[in-house]
Amino acid sequence: MSKVLMKGNEAIAEAAIRAGCLNYFAYPITPQSEVAEYLSWRMSEVDGVFLQGESEVAVGYMIFGAAGAGVRVFTTSSSPGISLMSEAISYLCGAQLPAVFVNIMRGGPGLGGILPSQADYFQATKGIGHGDCRLLVMAPASVQEVVEMVMTAFPLAEKYRNPVMILGDGLIGQMMEPVEFPDHLKSEPTNKDAWASNGIDFRKGSKRNLVRSLFLDPEKLNDNNLELRAKYERMKREEVRFEAYNTQGEYSVLIVSYGTMSRVCKTAIETLKAEGIEVGLIRPQTLFPYPEIAVREAARKSSCRAVLCIEMSMGQMVEDVERCVQGARPVQWYGKCGGDVPTPEEIIDLVKRTLSPM
Amino acid sequence: MAAALHLNGILIIVGNYGSGKTEVAVNLAVDQQAKGRQVRLADLDLVNLYFRTREARHALSALGIEVILPPEGWLQADLPILVPQVAGLIRRPGELAILDVGGDGVGARVLAALGEAFQNAPETAQVFQVVNPFRPNTDTVARCLAMRAVIESASRLKVTGWVGNAHLMDETTADHIRQGHDLMLALADASGLPLACMAVADGLMHTPVVDTMACPVLTIRRQMVPPWRRPVVLSGEDTILQ
Known part of the structure; x- marks a missing residue:
């Protein structure tokens, strides 16, 4: 495909489709609403699903449900919206489910403003949710780079069975630059049998996947946290860019x-x-x-x-x-x-x- | 096809998101002002938030071009503000009033709200649709015509001419301009509307392809730049070739 001139938000949307992600749930917020606007017509062209949630809290759990069923899923939002999703992100980490979150940051705290900001650094890298949870966080500097990062984010989320966040400032969403897209990837996580809880088929087999983040047994909860910690340490060894x-x-x-x-x-x-x-x-x-x-x-x-x-x-x-x-x-x-x-x-x-x- | 550009009264600039409406509006305003006309420019982009005419307001004011905007304290408000001066501008446009409208049908809808002002205007407005064939939604004649239908339906106005703005920012080559010019000629042919002008970045004005164009050429001195770039100094020199 030859180069086209795209706004960062449009490019994020197209990149997700080309990464094989056909499930998008979101709630509009400036300055990232063009992602939802683009996908509202584009998803129907590729037989994908776009649903606007009733709030970012709802969107967070729509992501949880889709990820638990073993499909590629993502959402986009901006700072206050990400705060509302943070509970679900912690649940995704706890249940070890892959998903991609894009935060096109605006000024804060509170409603702040609509212009570019990088003030969600702490939130993304250290405090995304309660418990010992971490995200793999990527920060693009151009429209072409955000495309590459979105396309990399899905396989990485699946590799670690952990949410990945693209952290861009408002300019990344709003600016226009020439961009080209790599080829389509596969549309399904290749390792989803390890976690997907996707229906009756599993009753016939010996293995049954259970999506959960509740571990009342202290040893089992500690084990889950040790497993998460091992993944975060592996990210430190393998994913630094x-x-x-x-x-x-x-x-x-x-x-x-x-x-x-x-x-x-x-x-x-x-x-x-x-x-x-x-x-x-x-x-x-x-x-x-x-x-x-x-x-x-x-x-x-x-x-x-x-x-x-x-x-x-x-x-x-x-x-x-x-x-x-x-x-x-x-x-x-x-x-x-x-x-x-x-x-x-x-x-x-x-x-x-x-x-x-x- | 027009060999020269005759602009009078009200000129409305429409187009899809990111087609370059604002750069065209700003540079046209500067060109016409430099030719000794009294020009006023209204920023009617109520849907976009970044990279709007208002960012060039100081450079335009310095050249004596009046820019009609919401009050300074509300320039970054996350809600649409239509100031009453715009209706006044439409009723009494003076020598030339340029309206820079937001993208797609959504952005053009504000024009329908000004319908009464247009009915009372002294003359029919010219409406130019800006097309960049390197944007995803306007890369074919059919898609450009579809965008025109959406904009006309939302604005309740008719497009009267095309502006070709073929570019890929800094990566634009003479070949891109040639391809864009070809598509614009085909679009003019299919629609029966004139190609009012082609817009070309100042750095590419001296490429041979520009001399072969059968329409006026507007020099674009880029104003809507990211913070690591400086806008090109605005000037009315060497703009519309006639």
């Missing part, structure tokens, strides 16, 4: 930034390069698991004097950056979270101020 930009040579400052914010940083890095100031960038593509080693090693490069974490929040990912740098270099946060995105000029100024007193 990041982009290193301008880190081959020497640089005096390292920026850590993700999503569209990192593209503003790249513009600043190119401008600074022309002025003779070298700045490296690590862009995490997975936020959980976090590229710990990459950030640590990049920060410890002998030429690097300081680390800047730039994000559209009041300082969330910076805690992971500090954890990785382990005090080897000063770590500073810079960000905004009202909808205005920090500009290349602000970042250039920040880098120069960071270097000047030293």
